[in-house]
Amino acid sequence: MLRSTLVEATQAGAAEIMRFFQQSFTVSNKEGVNNLVTEADHASEKAILSVIKRDFPAHQILAEESGALSQNSEFKWVIDPIDGTVNFAQGIPLNCVSIGIEHKGDIVMAAVYNPHLNEFFFAEKGKGATLNDKPIHVSQKSVTLHSCLVTGFPYTYINEPNGPLEVFERFVRKGVPVRRLGSAAIDLCWVACGRFDGFFEQKLEPWDSAAGFLIVEEAGGRVTDFKGDAFSIYQHKVLATNGLIHAEMLDVINARKEL
Numbered sequence: 001m002l003r004s005t006l007v008e009a010t011q012a013g014a015a016e017i018m019r020f021f022q023q024s025f026t027v028s029n030k031e032g033v034n035n036l037v038t039e040a041d042h043a044s045e046k047a048i049l050s051v052i053k054r055d056f057p058a059h060q061i062l063a064e065e066s067g068a069l070s071q072n073s074e075f076k077w078v079i080d081p082i083d084g085t086v087n088f089a090q091g092i093p094l095n096c097v098s099i100g101i102e103h104k105g106d107i108v109m110a111a112v113y114n115p116h117l118n119e120f121f122f123a124e125k126g127k128g129a130t131l132n133d134k135p136i137h138v139s140q141k142s143v144t145l146h147s148c149l150v151t152g153f154p155y156t157y158i159n160e161p162n163g164p165l166e167v168f169e170r171f172v173r174k175g176v177p178v179r180r181l182g183s184a185a186i187d188l189c190w191v192a193c194g195r196f197d198g199f200f201e202q203k204l205e206p207w208d209s210a211a212g213f214l215i216v217e218e219a220g221g222r223v224t225d226f227k228g229d230a231f232s233i234y235q236h237k238v239l240a241t242n243g244l245i246h247a248e249m250l251d252v253i254n255a256r257k258e259l
Contacts, residue, residue: 001055003124006099006111009051013044013081013097014115021116022091038089041065044081044097052077064207076102078210078233083112084183093117098185100210100233107233110211112185121189121215129218131193138221138242139194144171144252145259147197147245150179150187154203164202167253174259184238188212191240192219198241198249202226206233216240226253 020040045065052059060076061069077099082088084095093116101109112121121136123129129136141147149171153164171178179196181187185208187199192215210233213223222243223231228250231238241249251257 002101002109005051005055006101006109007120007122009048009077010097010099010111010113010120012047012051013099014113016040016044016047017082017088017095017097018115019043021088021093037065038082038085040088041082041085045079048079048081048097048099062206064205074104078102078107078206080185080207080211083185083208084181087182092182094181094183094186096183096185098207098211100214102210102233107210107214110214112189112211112215114186119189121192121211123192123211123215123218125214125218127218129192129215131189136193136219138192138216138219139197140244141197141242142244144198144245144248145174145176148177148179148195149198149200150181150190150196151199152180152182152184152187152201152204154201162253162255167200167202170252170255171259176259184208185212188216188240191221191242192216194242198239198245200226200239200249200253201237203236204238205236209233209238213238213240222246224250226250 026039045063059073060071063079080098082095083098088095096112096114098112100107108125110123121131189212190196191199216223223240226237
């Protein structure tokens with residue numbers, strides 16, 4: 001029942017995305033420049049929560065727009081009703097619903113659905129990852145210089161050494177193609193299915209990475225923080241790769257080597 005509820009909730013949120021897409025809706029701004037929230041974000045989240053609370057009213061919730069609902073449960077649903085809100089507001093069809101289910105601190109099931117492309121990514125811990133019910137696997141590129149990467153930048157720039165632009169520059173100055181799609185959940189899923197070989201970002205929130213993180217790992221990839229330690233959705237920095245270029249990317253990100 002957990003899986004069927006996750007699928008239904010994801011589809012319910014996606015239906016709201018499509019109902020509002022390229023229509024008139026209200027837009028407001030959160031912390032940072034261009035950190036938008038729209039009427040559609042709230043509608044999607046409401047639809048998602050309605051399904052979850054119907055089937056699992058005692059489960060915990062962590063949702064981007066409504067925050068945390070703490071309850072006495074070992075399960076927590078980590079929800080981004082629209083990942084890629086700026087894209088959505090601009091009419092760019094690279095946005096999605098992203099939901100990860102956490103059990104006793106581990107993400108055990110995940111779904112990411114981009115209804116514009118009709119791409120539904122799903123993973124269950126220990127059982128692999130799929131795209132529209134077909135198994136997916138990460139790429140086999142073994143050299144970072146020959147890889148295609150993807151990244152994102154925070155709305156509030158982090159004033160710290162080795163910041164996002166400095167890391168980005170190390171790759172692009174060597175000719176490595178680095179894309180920016182505007183949706184971390186889609187970035188992670190596209191690593192999982194081999195379209196990208198690696199993804200790095202410095203300021204993600206739990207709802208940005210909860211689902212995509214598991215999908216990458218179940219597709220055979222590796223996900224860590226920038227130290228190379230086990231990834232937690234409750235810290236901000238993420239490196240997700242096919243595994244083959246992971247160590248080299250960590251060295252470049254941490255300025256230990258040049259490509």
